[in-house]
Amino acid sequence: MKVLEFNMETSNKSAVIINLERREMESAELADADPDHKSATAVPLSAYVRQAIDLYFAQLKDSEAEGLHAMVISAVEKPLLEATLTYSGHNQTKAAKALGLSRSTLRKKLEQYGLS
Numbered sequence: 001m002k003v004l005e006f007n008m009e010t011s012n013k014s015a016v017i018i019n020l021e022r023r024e025m026e027s028a029e030l031a032d033a034d035p036d037h038k039s040a041t042a043v044p045l046s047a048y049v050r051q052a053i054d055l056y057f058a059q060l061k062d063s064e065a066e067g068l069h070a071m072v073i074s075a076v077e078k079p080l081l082e083a084t085l086t087y088s089g090h091n092q093t094k095a096a097k098a099l100g101l102s103r104s105t106l107r108k109k110l111e112q113y114g115l116s
Helices: 045-060 068-087 092-099 103-112
Strands: 014-019 023-028
Touching: 045 068, 045 103, 068 103, 092 103
Parallel strands: none
Antiparallel strands: 014 023
């Protein structure tokens, strides 16, 4: 089974910032070290996911895809949990509320990804 990797590096070393409110992604220059500096270009997160999945299928060649749903969910869910915990100051009640999960579900997911 091949591992799905999301590689969003560009030649200008940009980081990806997800604006969950608008469901868009904006590019911020790392070289500027200014978190308030944002590009005017916004790309939906779904476009990056689609691109990564298309690349995964292209790399499979004669192999069959297997466990793709779990692979994609874990690739997205772990950094989502990490970022939300950071945002909430590691307060699990606040993190669970932000994610729309119960605290017990959040705790299970944190344990699943070794984040507890």
